[in-house]
Amino acid sequence: MSLRDNKLEIAIVVVGLVLIGSVGNLFKAPVQRALQNNEISFEMIRPKSILAALFDLGGREVARNYVNPFGNKKPTEEAKTIPNTEDKTKSAAPNKTAQKKAEEKKPEDKKTETEIRVVGTDPGFKAGGSDGATGGAVGAAFITGGTTATDGNKQATDKDKLTANQWRSLVLGQPTKENVNKMVVAYMDKELNDSEFYGIVNELLKNSNTETQSLGLSAASSFYSSTAFNTVATNYKTLSTENQTAAMAYMLGFANAGRLSALASSLKNSDSEVVALAAEVVVKGYNSAKSGTTTSSTRSRGDAFANALTNYDQFREIFKALTTSSNAEIASAATFALSQIQSGVASL
Incomplete structure (x- = not known):
């Protein structure tokens, strides 16, 4: 089959292409005219009324807050994790001072x-x-x-x-x-x-x-x-x-075996009142030991066993020496005490 046999089909195709081109030019012409006349605006649609000025943002400063989408921690959490060394240094000094003062007061408070x-x-x-x-x-x-x-x-x-x-x-x-x-x-x-x-x-x-x-x-x-x-x-x-x-x-209480030595020392005192009372205690202690009783003091502590006649033998020589004292009161007290214990000790 040759081209001559397809003349009709070729004619139809050519006419179709011409129609399509014509329609395209028909729609393209108004758009180009509009662009030339600046009739199309790419700005945000705004109200065309009296109240438009109230909502117009033209000339105003806009506060912008940029948020980092990659930040995981909140500012408060970061602040908690970062140690404030400066505050610790400042607070440590008063604490040490207060502790030192407390330690100094302890010996005074603790009576x-x-x-x-x-x-x-x-x-x-x-x-x-x-x-x-x-x-x-x-x-x-x-x-x-x-x-x-x-x-x-x-x-x-x-x-x-x-x-x-x-x-x-x-x-x-x-x-x-x-x-x-x-x-x-x-x-x-x-x-x-x-x-x-x-x-x-x-x-x-x-x-x-x-x-x-x-x-x-x-x-x-x-x-x-x-x-x-x-x-x-x-x-x-x-x-x-x-x-x-x-x-x-x-x-x-001195009429006791462990305390008679102190009593013997008091008998050598120069004070007549001390010697007289010491001699009186010796005689009372001796009589208590002789009768097997105890003085009120020894009875209260249950140590009557410590008061024995043999413990008073040491006082014989002391009283003998005191009988020749120039102090009449001391000599008299020594003479009486010696007479009380002389016979009892000698008979042991």
Whole structure:
């Protein structure tokens, strides 16, 4: 088949292409004219009314907030995870200062407590307290500090130690049981020597107030030594009747095997009142041992076994020497005491 045979089909195709081109030109012409005349606007559609000016954003500044889509942590969380070293440095200094002040105050706030326990007689320990104020025997008591200081606390306590004059001012200015007990503990800790301690006790006993005398007697009766005996015996006559009863009960406590040596030392004292009372205690102790009874003081502590006749043999030579004393009162007391124990000891 040749081209001549397809003339009709070719004609139809050519006419179709011409029609399509004509239609395209027909629609293209208005668009080109519009572009040339700027009739088409690519701006955002805006209202064409009186109120358009109220919503017009032209010339206004717009606040923009750019959000990072890749940020996982919130600002508050980041702030929590980042340590503020500057604040810690600032807060650490006041904390250290406050802690240092608290440590300096500890030794002052922490007062030494005093515990008094009534125990059985033991010549080896220091004893104190008095239950003889009501006419009974003077009870032995062991006074200890309520706290045990460490090396650090010990240094702080050493700074707080009182001098002898300060103890005197405290006890005589405020004569209370608490202050007297503190002074006894200080003496046991060797913060006061014999002269300083018994000097204050002597002033308490010489006071005209009965309660103050009782405090001095309580301090002295904390110890069974010749110095304690001499201090009480020297002031015996000036004490109130009630305190004299307590003082005698305390002195009778020396009629014990472990304390007779202190009594023998008191017999060598130059004070006639001390020697007379010491001789009286020796005679009463000897008579109690001879009859198998006990003094009120030894009975309260259950140590009657410590008072035996053989323990009084040492006093024979002492009383013999005292009978020749130039002091008539001492010579008389020694003569009477020797007559009481001479026959009993010799017959053993």
